[in-house]
Amino acid sequence: MTEKILASWKDGPARQAIVDFVTAVTTPGPAFVEPADRIATFDNDGTLWVEQPLPPQFDFVFRTWAQEVKDDPSLASQQPYKALIERDPDFFAGLGSQDPKVVETLLEAFTRSWAGTTPEEFDAQVREWTGTAKHPKLDVPYRELVYRPMLELFELLQANGFRVFVCSGGGRDFMRVLAEDTWGILKENVIGSAAAYTYADGKLVRSRELLGSLDLGSGKPEHIFAHTGRLPVFAGGNADVDIEMLQSARFALLVNHDDDEREFSYTRGAEASLAKAAESGWAVVSMKNDWATVF
Template sequence: MGELTSWRDGPTKQAIEAFVAGLDERAVPREQRVAVFDNDGTLWAEKPMPTQLHYLLQQWAAAASADPSLAQAQPYAAAVSGDFAWLGGAIDKHYAGDDSDLHAVVRAIVRTTDGMSVEDYEASVSDFYAKAHHLTLKKPYSGAVYQPMIELLRYLEANGFTCYIVSGGERDFMRPMTMEYYGIPPERVVGSALGLQYTDDGTVRYGSELAFLDDGPEKPVRIWTRIGRRPMLAGGNSNGDVPMLDYTSGLRLLIHHDDDTGRGDVPYDKGAEAALAAARQNGYTVVSVKNDWSRVFPD
């Protein structure tokens, strides 16, 4: 049931199929078949920058245009100048355990939505998805999803799994597209969250604080809080996914971006060094983009 047509025959594809077949042989009930997947770099391309950062840069540039004093500080200065090295460094430092620059990014993220209704934010994000194109692939973000991972979602569902997204990305930024792009409804999206409050006009609005960052050790906590089960299968690609993978009771997939063949997914290990080391120590199944996927993106 389900077809992994974009997966090359080999040990990785065999490991997936053998794991699912073993559940059938043991008659593992459907309700226990929970799979969780990171988003950026796992289900779609995260280079040259995560999709949400592309959206935020547009918002920060507009904010700095309205209030030029903002352009004197990061990350607004990067949005105005187009020099994104500082932002890339902030993300790299986060994966290395240093959040000194990330705090400025979080403050700017919160400021973007402070006081906005959840419906207005959803409309803004949906408009972005309708118009924006991936910066290097030059096609809509719907074409930047990884075709083999979409097939894996369908394969698992055909075999009784319920699939969730568990991402460090912001939950309400992902929700407007997950059903169309991945076939995963918004109620199965777990991510970082901005603070919310109910106001007297009958509206849910964003507040002035980040509620939590769903990365690293926070991921297992959010999985339990939202799902109430330990996953039987998980997929990730970065250092921040290691706790989620270790929390998983069965098959643990680590996407390794090693494809140097020019198919659009640039090779990189930065931000995944600890995950690759953990794969050797903890027995993850490493998915080679170069060797395990016969194609990367949808036609």
């Protein structure tokens, strides 16, 4: 390992715990992990990029739904369109904390909105959004709000034989558009909630059905195992919906949003995970104290 690894990380317990663990599992001895089993999984929203005031995918989705309500006003009485129009505070609080019931409602509507589209059509819409949409507070494109320290962590793990996966409750196909250019991982290394596809007349099209369960809570290790045939050795998250994934790994890293100058400071939706981290000895990353650079 060189002095340049984790360059945006300040010296401290979190950085040292990462380096010590990677050294241990790649050095012959009692903690050694065979390369085939070196699986690392990370949540996306709030772990790899900003999730306040709302996860970025919902900026993309809400623009589409606003147009749908304009085209069909009867949708205004249905959820989640009704909550969006009325700016229902409980709905948005549930979205910010990734409440499974709220997320499920959104994803069901999401599958309806894009049912019948091909992967190419959907990808083109996401790419158009990434080229124009900006964060409402930070006023820069969302793709510029990926955490540099986490990308450096990806590089460290990959250099030591880990296969890195993103495992999020957000839309798998949305994240896949970003994966290769933004995170430097292949599309097939993205695990998330997804619509089922059908193949007919020589092309794939999205259906109105969700593919399996939501990728939240216990769904995360379930999806990871279904995708890889293994549970992670290293896992990173930032919220209560990541607890089960973090518990399933030998090394758990929890990002704590406590930097209201460079990003945001909040614990809503992370209270249980912070308590579990203290109880279980997980490595907790203070954005304020552990990261010299955020974006």
